[in-house]
Amino acid sequence: MDWMSPAKAMDMVFDDPARIGPDANFGFALLWSGDGKGHAHRTADLARAKLQPRKPTATEITAADAEWVITAADHRLVQANGVADVSGPKAFFESYDAAVLPGQNLLAVIQTLRFSPSLPRHAMMHAAYMHVALCLQPKALSSLIVQHMPSDIRSSRGPHVHIITPVLTHHLSGYSAVHPMFEDGPADMHRAFAADWQRVRAALARLPAE
Numbered sequence: 783m784d785w786m787s788p789a790k791a792m793d794m795v796f797d798d799p800a801r802i803g804p805d806a807n808f809g810f811a812l813l814w815s816g817d818g819k820g821h822a823h824r825t826a827d828l829a830r831a832k833l834q835p836r837k838p839t840a841t842e843i844t845a846a847d848a849e850w851v852i853t854a855a856d857h858r859l860v861q862a863n864g865v866a867d868v869s870g871p872k873a874f875f876e877s878y879d880a881a882v883l884p885g886q887n888l889l890a891v892i893q894t895l896r897f898s899p900s901l902p903r904h905a906m907m908h909a910a911y912m913h914v915a916l917c918l919q920p921k922a923l924s925s926l927i928v929q930h931m932p933s934d935i936r937s938s939r940g941p942h943v944h945i946i947t948p949v950l951t952h953h954l955s956g957y958s959a960v961h962p963m964f965e966d967g968p969a970d971m972h973r974a975f976a977a978d979w980q981r982v983r984a985a986l987a988r989l990p991a992e
Contacts, residue, residue: 797809797810806896
């Protein structure tokens, strides 16, 4: 399976639908089922690209066998409440792509949480997990959290965490309907997700003082 560069992965998504512009704390994008030019998209392709910001070596590919090679700093799959664990991101996203509804245009949303380089890595992952656990997991939505650190990919970009959330509700019996929150317009979704993150971020910042 060919490696997909971060730049090519960005070409798959519709970024900044609210036209907010550069944001030091938050980014938002949508993954549609196609690009309007005859190219179909899969959530599995985007998820694998985010998990592989650096091209895997031949040794890493051999060691991974049938699983995806992970070159990102860290990752965590957070299943919706009540859903049984799966073997990993590959099984999760391939099962989701197989369950996409006929005529479904929006496949997933991608949030990017940006952090100060002085923040410990584990604190970034904890903040992202709390955001997912409070705002998405209770809504029967599963998400993949992926951490990117500049030192891991020799990039000038600051540390950040991507959250990929498929739009179908997820239950013990499988996937169901698109969650109503994804029926809003792209710009409205962007602003709503940004507001949720700001509330979680502000609450986490208050915790040490309380």
